[in-house]
């Protein structure tokens with residue numbers, strides 16, 4: 001089911017700025033047994049994004065009601081919420097028009113269970129992320145870098161591709177954030193110049209802190225991943241995937257991915 005501004009339609013103005021300029025934001029969240037997981041965090045990121053872009057944030061209660069409505073009856077679903085600046089006159093100048101809200105339910109992604117059980121093989125993507133501090137961290141609608149990166153491979157044995165910034169620093173996967181166990185610390189890349197600050201990344205950081213695992217957000221070089229005792233990827237739909245192979249190299253499986261997965265499952 002799809003709701004556009006609360007109505008069960010699947011049409012949108014051809015003048016919508018989400019379509020014209022990618023002028024908007026999105027959230028993708030898991031719904032289990034009618035409950036949207038981590039709703040307050042998704043809502044908070046959406047609101048932060050709206051504030052940064054100067055888009056009117058949707059009413060929180062109404063958005064929750066629409067999320068529950070589109071996923072009603074599904075044991076498991078993925079709900080995608082899109083908020084755009086709405087339709088406007090031609091040209092980049094933002095108008096004062098009302099925002100557009102799209103709330104849609106989809107089936108769960110259907111990744112092979114082995115990904116979670118045995119870990120995943122990942123590759124390096126040639127496509128680099130551009131630097132854009134003004135948009136860094138946001139889950140905005142401009143995802144062409146990820147589209148180009150994901151088009152680089154179609155081998156079903158490769159679950160994810162890692163992306164670097166123009167200086168070669170590791171930033172994230174095409175649809176995931178990355179953690180590496182390095183020198184007694186759990187390290188995740190600094191996202192102040194590019195990348196999406198994931199809800200699951202935030203949860204992993206908090207959960208690791210609660211388990212007294214030292215964590216650091218910092219610039220991460222690809223060569224460091226060669227010495228990592230463990231690497232894992234995360235997002236709101238998959239939870240945590242530990243990496244078993246990076247390019248041609250086998251990556252050791254460590255205890256942290258499993259410990260964190262268990263602790264996160266307890267939190268619900």
Ligand SMILES: Cc1ncc(COP(=O)(O)O)c(C=O)c1O
Nearest residue numbers: 174175176196198199200235236
């Ligand atoms: C580019 C990118 N980075 C990171 C993430 C992880 O975000 P989250 O944990 O909020 O699902 C996603 C999720 O789709 C993504 O597309």
